[in-house]
Amino acid sequence: MDDVIRWNDQYYILATSTMADDRVEVLKQGETFGVFDRYGDVHPILPSPLGLYHEGTRFLSRFELLIGSQRPLLLSATVKEDNTLLTVDLTNPDMLSDGHVAVPRDVLHLCRTRFLWRGACFERIRVYNYGHDNIPLNLSLAVGADYADLFEARGHERARRGSRLATIPCEDGLILGYEGLDRATRRTHVRCRPAPSGVGTDCLRLETVMRPHTDITWDVTVACEIDRPAPHVFIAYDRAHAESQETLEAGKAGDCHVYTSNEQFNHWLNRSAADLHMMISETPQGPYPYAGVPWFSAPFGRDGIITALELLWVNPAVARGVLAFLAATQATETVPHQDAQPGKILHEMRRGEMAALGEIPFGRYYGTVDATPLFVMLAGAYYKRSGDRAFIEALWPNIERALRWIDRFGDPAGTGFVTYARQSKNGLVHQGWKDSHDAIFHADGSAAPGPIALCEVQAYVYQAKQTAGDLAELLGHVARAQELRREADALRERFERAFWCEDLGTYALALDGAGRSCRVRASNAGHCLWAGIADPERAARTARLLLSPACFSGWGVRTIATSEIRYNPMSYHNGSVWPHDNALIAAGMARYGHHEGALRILAGLFDASLFLDLHRLPELWCGFPRRPGESPTLYPTACAPQAWAAGAGFLLLQSCLGLEIDAPRRRVAFTRPVLPPFLRRVELRNLAIGAARVDVALDRRPDHVELSVSRGSAGVEIVMVG
Template sequence: MNELAGAPKPPPPEDYYIEAETSLVDRPVRTLKQHDLFGVFNNHGDFRAADKGPEGLFFLDTRHLSQLELRLGRKPPLLLDSVVLDDNSALLVDLTNADLLEPDGTVGLTRDSVFANRLKFLCGASCHERITLRSYEAVPEPLPVELAFAADFADLFEVRGEERERHGTLHVELMSDRAVRFFYLGLDGVERTTTLEFDPAPAVLTPYSAQWQIDLSTKNRASIGIRIDCGHAERDGPEPTTTLAAYRSVRRESRGCTSRLGDITSSNELFDAIVRRSTADLDMLLTNTEYGLYPYAGIPWYSTIFGRDGIITAMQLVWNAPDIARGVLHALALTQATEIDETADAQPGKILHEMRGGEMARVGEVPFRRYYGTVDATPLFVMLAGDYFRRTGDVETIRAIWPNILAALEWIDIYGDADGDGFVEYCRMTERGLANQGWKDSHDSIFHADGRLAEGPIALCEVQGYVYAARRAAGELAGALGDSDRSERLHAQAEALRRLFEEKFWVEELGSYALALDGAKQPCSVLASNAGHALLTGIAAPDRAASIARLLTSPKFFNGWGVRTIASGEARYNPMSYHNGSIWPHDNALIAMGLARYGHKAEVARIFEGLFAAASYDELGRLPELFCGFPRRPRRGPTAYPVACSPQAWAAAAPFALLAASIGLEVDHKSERVLLNDPALPAFLNELWLPNVALAGSRLGLRLQRSDSDITVAVTRREGPARVVIFK
């Protein structure tokens, strides 16, 4: 890490928690993102950081604009409508004026006289806005239109609740009669700027406001253009100079690797809308980084590279968007740790957890500039490599990252299993690291049946499954590369781990696997969704997989919307907690993939139907990062979690994983076959069309249709030699 002299004392690890004095549910927010820039707006298209929320315009983990508020006639306008376009390219807000009073108290301009439309979009490192005004009643006097603005350059971790003892220096200058610039010199020595440019020039411009007097008496239309540019030493090259050119550029930009996802249609228009929204969210979160294209984890808290999130997102999509997996593999190979760095929880071969570019990370106030405190990303990286190769046969990519795969396997054997007991454990290297380093990384998420927190080193249930699957995948890859001896060793290691896992993790009284083994090798006998990941990886014995399938869809776990992270009745169960009773769509999707692997299609359907219903209640038809685990109640949707990211990449990918699990779809490049293993459709789908399944130079179109209690499959398009094989 690059610790700078004089940096404030770092906070204790529990302070990495996201504080919530206000809820994102209190008032709807609208999110836009392009590359490393994202905006969180209220439904008026404004934001005000004084409200202690995540609103603002952020670039590279820094809030470049903390206030932007529109006034018509010196009053907040009345909201008519607010919507993010289906492709996430722009935010449209329709407003009208409130009643405007004269000094004597009479109404000078009645409400609904002037219509105002705000078009907002992001391009490169700039936020563009066009405010269009139109009068429908006589407006005899010029209408005052005002924008108030401010920039605090708060680090994202500060927005999340971290207290800072010191800040850099901030000042603001009027650059011309139409431009204002905020300057911030951070403790990291980087100067960040925010420039606001207006067209036409305001009648009055101050460092914190702009005001126009808009004459609508002769022409009933007028417009104001605003460009907010986030300057930074690390930003890319020139951007389009006009609003129209910038908007055309944004609308033209397309990620080819998500195009096939959006082609999926069905007999259910609501499901099709959810598919389109998920596709658009994934498209928005995919980011051109210095390491290649990568799905950022989520907005607002995780708009950056996360190893685990990117891998799991790619795993859920590899059947129909394998290019995302290739990008994730390349990026994580390039950022793989090569040396021990205790402040970053880094060891040779370990895969990245999180990467941050803000001031607090750069000066070492938080350890996340490049942070490796995750126990599962390393085996998941190898698993994804196996999934990608089976799907594509792309041996050149595998050959290129093979040294990284070998380094990951070496980390598993040496550092991951430091005590040599056969299991991979975690224990943070300093008090600054994350206390828990699996996907449930809250400080209280790993505990014993009596509620006591587990003490490390901790071996998580799901991680042993990931290691098992990683060794099997690496064995297949070694064989493909001609190293048969290594292939045999890896398969033997995987089998040895499977037997040891069954012996040490199975808890007969639970009818499930333990959540974890603590540092004393004692099982955390807690019913947790982690056991469902054992099905995903294939480490579970079939009879025990059946027991887990029954448990996960019983009322203890399944609340009607999905599977809770832990079962109701456990010592730390709380349906409003982050990891101890909430419902995470990606967790449910991975469980469904595991259930399908063992043939439990009825349970897959229950999960799919629950999450589809949950998404249908969302305003945008979107699955959020998580929601509360309260039981489903008639005539109302799920209970929202107050600070959930929306969109979140692995949640956006969940519908596609659930779809593949339901129809039993696998794409096998080597045999040039599309496999449908006991295909089923959930109750809300009677027909499903997959018009563009591509493999090995072939393209297939498939139509699945319910026929009484059976599913029929028709090939509607065939290009190339690939075949469709159905197993019953």
């Protein structure tokens, strides 16, 4: 094709080509995800996220449908609301014969439908002839597999790679293969039904003569195989689709469903719920929300915990799966190149050739300072939401190991604060949620030397010890409970003395290795409200700052204020807006009674969703001030979907409703609920409290919110507080 060039066996698309359109469609199921252009194609360009990936490797780097030698014309492309099916509608361009138009454009309709299921991509290509004449149809499907590791697809260069295996043409398709340096054999099976009219080394030819007003269908399966036969290479399209739908419905059965008077708000939450179900993968320990597509489709400790907390009131089963997985992968020994220490909770776990070979440290990597206290926080929150005492009893040894890590390895210098300093030379320099290299700095812009004590991490540790104290008392460890509560109270006092900046009206971003404050106005301080460590009067001042024009863009709270020397609205962590960050800040404001602030943040993120494709909140967007009638400015490489961004709307709604579920006491409370002007009514259906299910509605009145119960359950108390 004229708009593709080849250089050193790599393919590149000219910037002027229609194939350079950066809009993509995403599917994910289990350990497999696909990133396709709007035609449903994959082009062999580098670096590019396009492709079909399985367990950290790209199994399909080329997948292009042509009519003759021409690309079809795009009519539309959409992903079904539940994220299970990609549908692309195409038509033919003018088809020439001997220099004349033999078939005018818009006579053939091509419909491509695609979904993923158990390590395979299933596609149906249906062509309908709306013309009045017989039309010779010559389709070709170009196929290629580069077996790039996910990090290679991101642009990482490797000194050596494995060996491509000879392509095996079959009667009904192709088998491509690669033997990696990790000695794993990866194969891509491409199978077509009915059998193609011809099979080349890199393409399938689909040829027929179409009579007027008739259609023809081909089903193409692309199955990914690692060392063992691909289980779904021979399963039929319709059967696989039915199985995937049944599994999805079963996974949604335990959810609380939200219905409101605002259809656009409903679309936002429905898309968020669909994204979350797509991001959840089943592990041996239970469901786990992978962080984001394309670059973070893997288990991340911090992301999984925060997503589970955002979703806790909707479905506590996700939190149970996250806790069980992180307990099973909790570090048991000191491994410097993994930043691992006994009791520490996982940062991320990758599959793929580079992880297996140790070319990247992320096969099992522990370079996070906050996942360990967040793990303890989630355990306590899960018990309160579920009443699952047996699970907490089984988890208690892991909680104790996490607490020992906090006290010993988390504070090696005995400063009284949990700090981080990387051990792995290839690991992360900064190990809080703002983990880019320039995220932690002093007011003059100079980098903060380590070890670093982040303000929000001390807040998480405070809440973790409070939570662990409650769990210890539940399990009969009375002395331990008292000890943990004393430690939490002492930490709170130290924190207020060391981190509060009176002239800034907020808490310092961090303390550096010399104990000096990073006097930066940052969104991190909002997490201190969420975890409850902040003094009430100082919490109020922090909330006011975060809602000031310097911090609040109109679309949400920025990561740092516009007055800071490193502020850049286009940066990753120094001036951008992150949905999950905003959800935690809003929850913190609501915790301290500042409900109007929570409403303002909810409104900002909801308004942003109205401008975004599919109402899908991405990982982040730029922090430029909101301009009337214009959309948020997108961050070019933000993941979408992203699990904790998708979960943000649910935590924001919970915060505004003041919703608290106490399953052991079988009590549902709404504390001083508020609703924004654009939500007249909110209904919560199938809200689970143990085995019971309740339906409630909240209606906005001129000066209050009114609660009604449409389906109650005996023994469940539903109350309005305040």
